[in-house]
Amino acid sequence: MVGLTADQVRRARLGGAEDTKVNAILEFTSHLIEKRGHVSDDDLAALRSVGVSDGEIAEIVANASLNLFTNYVNHVAQTEIDFPLAEQLSAGEKSDSCGCHDDKCSVA
Structure with a gap:
C-alpha cells in the first residue's frame, strides 16, 4: 500500500534493502531488537557513516520501541488481526520483526 x-517488502521483513542508508537502518534495527537495546558504538558508527543523524537514530529507537510495545500488548490482549496477514516466510527466512521470539507469532 506504500508502493513497494x-x-x-519481503527483503525489508528479512532486514535488508537495496538502498545503502535504508539497509543500514534495517540492520541497526535488527541489532537493536536482538540486543534488547544494548547496541555498540560500532553499530552507531555504521549508521552515521551512511548519513544517519542522531535525531534519526532517536526516531529509529522510538519507532522500534513503539512497535515492540504495540506487538506485546496485542499478544497479551489476543487482538484479532483485521487486515491481510503478511505472507509466511520459509523456515530459512524466519523474520523476528515483532521482537517477540514466538514461533506462533502472526508477524513472523
Missing part, C-alpha cells in the same frame, strides 16, 4: 513491490 512484494520483493521489497
Whole structure:
C-alpha cells in the first residue's frame, strides 16, 4: 500500500534493502531488537557513516520501541488481526520483526 513491490517488502521483513542508508537502518534495527537495546558504538558508527543523524537514530529507537510495545500488548490482549496477514516466510527466512521470539507469532 506504500508502493513497494512484494520483493521489497519481503527483503525489508528479512532486514535488508537495496538502498545503502535504508539497509543500514534495517540492520541497526535488527541489532537493536536482538540486543534488547544494548547496541555498540560500532553499530552507531555504521549508521552515521551512511548519513544517519542522531535525531534519526532517536526516531529509529522510538519507532522500534513503539512497535515492540504495540506487538506485546496485542499478544497479551489476543487482538484479532483485521487486515491481510503478511505472507509466511520459509523456515530459512524466519523474520523476528515483532521482537517477540514466538514461533506462533502472526508477524513472523
